[in-house]
Amino acid sequence: MSIHSPAADWFKAPTGHERLWIGLAVGWCIVLSLMMPYWHFKGKQNSSGETYRTTPEEFQARVEKFSEANAPGTRDNFAEGLNVEVPAPPGDIYLIAKQYFWYPILKLRAGETYRVHMSSVDFQHGFSLQPMNMNFQVIPGYDHVLTLTPQAPGIYPIVCNEFCGVGHHTMVGKIIVE
Numbered sequence: 001m002s003i004h005s006p007a008a009d010w011f012k013a014p015t016g017h018e019r020l021w022i023g024l025a026v027g028w029c030i031v032l033s034l035m036m037p038y039w040h041f042k043g044k045q046n047s048s049g050e051t052y053r054t055t056p057e058e059f060q061a062r063v064e065k066f067s068e069a070n071a072p073g074t075r076d077n078f079a080e081g082l083n084v085e086v087p088a089p090p091g092d093i094y095l096i097a098k099q100y101f102w103y104p105i106l107k108l109r110a111g112e113t114y115r116v117h118m119s120s121v122d123f124q125h126g127f128s129l130q131p132m133n134m135n136f137q138v139i140p141g142y143d144h145v146l147t148l149t150p151q152a153p154g155i156y157p158i159v160c161n162e163f164c165g166v167g168h169h170t171m172v173g174k175i176i177v178e
Contacts, residue, residue: 049144051143052142054142055141056119056121059094059117059143062117063096063104067104071086084105087108089109089112090114093106093114094117095173096120097120097125097160099122099123100160100165101172105173105174105175106175106176107176107177107178109150110150110153111150111151112149112150113149114149115145115146116145116148118138118146119140119142119144120138121140122140123164124138124139125138126162130156150177153177154176154177155176156175156176156177157174158172158174158175160172
């Protein structure tokens with residue numbers, strides 16, 4: 001079987017409804033492209049946080065120092081028998097993603113502003129804070145800083161939304177807001 005060239009008059013310009021649909025598609029692309037700056041600056045769709053280079057070892061040392069400085073020294077029934085860090089606002093708080101858990105559990109005050117430093121020590125993880133609909137990629141070697149002001153008291157689950165291995169389904173943490 002040989003390859004044949006198409007006939008010289010193979011292309012026919014769009015007509016009728018075809019022109020209408022092409023025009024609608026191009027118009028919608030232009031509208032969405034013009035809306036991108038609006039979504040970025042006014043719609044708060046993108047993170048306005050900071051990102052710094054770090055090493056997993058350095059970040060883990062900072063998290064351990066933070067944990068030692070902010071642990072209340074008592075067990076908390078809210079946290080299923082685990083120690084909970086209670087940082088004084090406003091300030092920097094640290095959260096580390098490690099296969100297959102988030103550390104530490106944080107107890108924050110409603111209405112106070114915190115700078116949340118997040119990083120991973122092993123693989124890429126996803127940070128999803130529900131029901132606030134916050135979704136970020138947590139990557140080893142980067143300290144991603146977000147500003148967080150919890151408004152309502154409650155227990156907010158943290159879920160890893162980036163597949164990180166066999167135990168991915170167990171990678172859940174929490175932020176307690178009082």
